[in-house]
Amino acid sequence: MDIALIGIGKIAIDQHVPAIAASPDFSLAATVSRHGRVEGVESFTEIAELLAARDDIRVVSLCLPPVPRFEAAAKAIRAGRHVMLEKPPGATLAECHALIKLAKEHKVCLFATWHSREADKVALAKAWLADKRLTSLQVTWKEDVRRWHPGQDWIWEPGGMGVFDPGINALSIVTEILPDDIHLTEATLDVPANRQTPIGAELSFYHPQGARVGAIFDWRQEGEQIWTIEAVTDQGTLTLLDGGARIQIDGVEDAVKDENPLAGEYPRLYARMARLLSTGGIDMDLRPMIHVCDALALGRRNSVAPFIE
Structure with missing residues (x-):
């Protein structure tokens, strides 16, 4: 086509x-x-x-x-x-x-499309969590905006979402792998004095089984870039690393490794689009977007140092 x-x-x-x-x-x-x-x-x-x-x-x-x-x-x-x-x-x-x-x-x-859901180990994480009771889940998503979004001023304007541009990738994974739906209860947003959207955010969520669920997003990270989701359950701890490219269960790395585990994200999205065209219909999961909108609505804003690229 x-x-x-x-x-x-x-x-x-x-x-x-x-x-x-x-x-x-x-x-x-x-x-x-x-x-x-x-x-x-x-x-x-x-x-x-x-x-x-x-x-x-x-x-x-x-x-x-x-x-x-x-x-x-x-x-x-x-x-x-x-x-x-x-x-x-x-x-x-x-x-x-x-x-x-x-x-x-x-x-x-x-x-x-939610490309991070197509990362190599996300499906494995979803299957592993399906029959376990969650105790806590913590997202840590820290990267350098200067490295990943150079010259993209639109991200700092209303509607650009700021740090939620990458943060929504983490939320797309969380909403995919958790058996239960969650919703935001509170948020703190760090907004540069010269910008309209946050450069950092800390979120807390309600989980129907009482698990502690939180997320930290930060665009000021220097050095190592961190994209991690840790889920503690009654049967062990699962950790997704590198944005879903790697997985550990109780600290043991999955033995099956892709040579380039993130390379398949977009090819898999286009394959899914082809399947949708063959069957017809609409695939619009808005749960990650709902969490971002809730954070922008409920979030307490802290004015932080101006961001100068």
Whole structure:
């Protein structure tokens, strides 16, 4: 199937373009971007131009920042195109629900992707936790914003989510691997004096079985980057490391190792999109987005030092 990629920035070039190139299901037929291009691929500057000129392209993958994403997705759906959304699926929950309603009306597929759920050991973690009683779960997600988001000022503006841009990856894993749903009870947000979105956050959650569940997100991390989820249960301790690429049970590393365990995330997303197209329907799990919105609503804000890139 021909597919169009909307928004040619860092994530598109680093992940989506190689994943599509390796896909047995899709061929990159066009792009839409005001600045970015993919060599050898037809390009447009506005999505309306693509939709008018290439009626043969029935699937679009949106890699735009969250704020402009809704308008582009709505145009594509109204034009009868199937839509794949980079995370987060929108800037607000209302937008996400509006897209679901629109997709149902136009009978097209809609897929909110959570790439971290496709990390190598996430499925194994989910299976291991399925029959165990959780005592506590702690997320530690610390990285250097200068390394991973250079020059991306949109993340500091309203709707950009700040540290929740990576933090929502952790929340997408947590909501995938836990047998029980959780919800936020309190949050503390560190917001730079010169920015609109947080650079750090600490979250606490309610768990229906009484387990202690918390998360720490920080974008000021220097040196080692940390993406860890530790789950203590009545039958041992599970630790996901490196964003789900590695797993330990009671400190023992899983013996089966992938040469490049994170490389499969986006290829697996495109394979899932292909399956969704074959069966029809909508795949829009909004639980990670709900946690972020709750944190922004309930969070106590601390003003911290200005962030200067």
